């Protein structure tokens with residue numbers, strides 16, 4: 001494994017466990033909302049109420065992407081664009097560790113999506 005990927009690998013694992021904790025907190029809260037009676041618990045529940053279902057959906061998508069990136073690092077196929085097969089810039093990987101495409105292909109896909117949305 002390239003040294004740079006080791007750092008990214010750790011970052012991905014950390015982010016994955018953060019997301020996993022967010023899922024657990026979310027599940028616990030939906031199950032135990034009724035039991036939050038005293039003031040302290042109520043304050044915590046309010047502070048975290050932004051963790052709503054929409055955000056959870058985004059988290060789950062991110063979680064899947066991270067899991068996929070971790071698998072690719074383990075299989076040594078990480079850092080290679082899935083579209084053209086070129087190496088993805090390391091700066092791009094640090095900015096977005098679960099990137100699947102190089103910046104050229106990414107922009108191409110974004111343009112295609114943009115055109116589809118406008119139709």
Ligand SMILES: [Zn+2]
Nearest residue numbers: 081084102105
């Ligand atoms: Zn590419």
